[in-house]
Amino acid sequence: MHSLATLFRNGGWSMFVLVILGLVALGTAAFHAARPDTRHEGFLKWMSRAILWSTLVGVSSDFATTFYFTSQIEDANERGKTVLEGAAESLSPALMGFAFLTLVALLTAVGRRRLDARRSS
Numbered sequence: 001m002h003s004l005a006t007l008f009r010n011g012g013w014s015m016f017v018l019v020i021l022g023l024v025a026l027g028t029a030a031f032h033a034a035r036p037d038t039r040h041e042g043f044l045k046w047m048s049r050a051i052l053w054s055t056l057v058g059v060s061s062d063f064a065t066t067f068y069f070t071s072q073i074e075d076a077n078e079r080g081k082t083v084l085e086g087a088a089e090s091l092s093p094a095l096m097g098f099a100f101l102t103l104v105a106l107l108t109a110v111g112r113r114r115l116d117a118r119r120s121s
Helices: 004-011 014-032 036-071 076-091 094-119
Strands: none
Touching: 004 014, 004 076, 004 094, 014 036, 014 094, 036 076, 036 094, 076 094
């Protein structure tokens, strides 16, 4: 198993975008879970979309880099090995982005539940 630093390095530049967006969304979702308010939900919805699209851009960019690099390799055996290694590295943004989305959704659900409970009382 690789460390978080290796995952981050393998993901490339898109990991910086994902961490910034993810931490903002995660902080807002935690605040929403602690002090639920419907005003937070729209922001969380759009931040989650931004994280999703950034994740897909990062994965696509990483795969494009892998394919470009491997297209220049003459040896078929080396090319296959490089494609597999590059594919594994290219999924790093997906791991990071989907982990953030999972945590944001969980905290948003807690806030929504608390908000609904408050309204029904």
